[in-house]
Amino acid sequence: LAEETLRRLEAAGPPPAGSLQTPVQYNNLLQLAYLYAGFANRVLGENMCDAVIDGSGQLPNSTFFTRAESLFTKAIAVTGGTASTKATQVSAAYAGRAAVRVFLGKWNDAVADAGQVAIGFVFNMSYFNLGDDAQRNRIAYAVANTPYRAHTQWSTWYYDYRVATSDPRVPITITTLQGDAAIECCGRVAFYPEAKHSTSASPIRLASGREMRLIEAEAKLRNSDLTGAMTSLNLVRANAGAATVTATNLTEGWRLLKRERGIELWLEARRLGDLRRWKADNAPGALDPLEQVGTGSHLSKQDLCFPIARSERETNPN
Numbered sequence: 001l002a003e004e005t006l007r008r009l010e011a012a013g014p015p016p017a018g019s020l021q022t023p024v025q026y027n028n029l030l031q032l033a034y035l036y037a038g039f040a041n042r043v044l045g046e047n048m049c050d051a052v053i054d055g056s057g058q059l060p061n062s063t064f065f066t067r068a069e070s071l072f073t074k075a076i077a078v079t080g081g082t083a084s085t086k087a088t089q090v091s092a093a094y095a096g097r098a099a100v101r102v103f104l105g106k107w108n109d110a111v112a113d114a115g116q117v118a119i120g121f122v123f124n125m126s127y128f129n130l131g132d133d134a135q136r137n138r139i140a141y142a143v144a145n146t147p148y149r150a151h152t153q154w155s156t157w158y159y160d161y162r163v164a165t166s167d168p169r170v171p172i173t174i175t176t177l178q179g180d181a182a183i184e185c186c187g188r189v190a191f192y193p194e195a196k197h198s199t200s201a202s203p204i205r206l207a208s209g210r211e212m213r214l215i216e217a218e219a220k221l222r223n224s225d226l227t228g229a230m231t232s233l234n235l236v237r238a239n240a241g242a243a244t245v246t247a248t249n250l251t252e253g254w255r256l257l258k259r260e261r262g263i264e265l266w267l268e269a270r271r272l273g274d275l276r277r278w279k280a281d282n283a284p285g286a287l288d289p290l291e292q293v294g295t296g297s298h299l300s301k302q303d304l305c306f307p308i309a310r311s312e313r314e315t316n317p318n
Helices: 002-012 023-047 062-077 083-103 107-114 138-142 157-165 209-222 226-240 250-264 271-281 310-315
Strands: 122-125 204-208
Touching (some): 002 023, 023 062, 023 271, 062 083, 083 107, 083 271, 157 250, 204 209, 209 226, 209 250, 226 250
């Protein structure tokens, strides 16, 4: 949708004088379309194993990140528009580009982009309670109890962390109910719904300044700067109202960084990409046992990306 919007806006060009829409409005919308297209490609890059673009053959996963980087760069370059809108959308573009440059291995560029974004910045995707799955927050709808109890934090490390720390970023409701469907390992289990997304109209965050500080922290760990990394990580925790943490060595710093990204980006469709890139890089620092295949979790196997859909394979001649 975003890329089709761009094709139409770019083909039409700015409206002439006397039109119902002004050039300022046009530039605001053009920049927003670049943003949404960039974030759409980032979500695909972080979650899909391979890329298919408009009926192409099977392309490397990095295709999505390269496309996203270009789209965010174009969003930053848009001139005109309302000053306040442009300031917000440019910050969002820097944040999005920083995130995809992490996956492209462009750490110096990612840190430079992250530095353009204040720690308190947030950019959300809006959702709407209109009785339509395409527009509602599907996570909130799945835990609303009416009609579904289809998502639980039971037996997750997020639940254990929340009980141990009361970190406000991981709100979970404890109930005496069970979920409304059985799972393979254990049948019907306790219903502990997330409370981060409270209604079907709750927005979902796409980018934030706190994520940028975690990018800076990870870059410092990669350069063996444990002190600097923990300073950046604790800026995030302080801003979020969570207690500061300490690490005595780089391996412990990596463990806390991996955990912190999980906490900060919880329920934002970001975890698979992180797990996949850390595995590819053989990054130090253990994950929580409940997030790994083994006796500590219910995972008998673990897929870290989604394959090309059967529907695509059956209809795409390439």
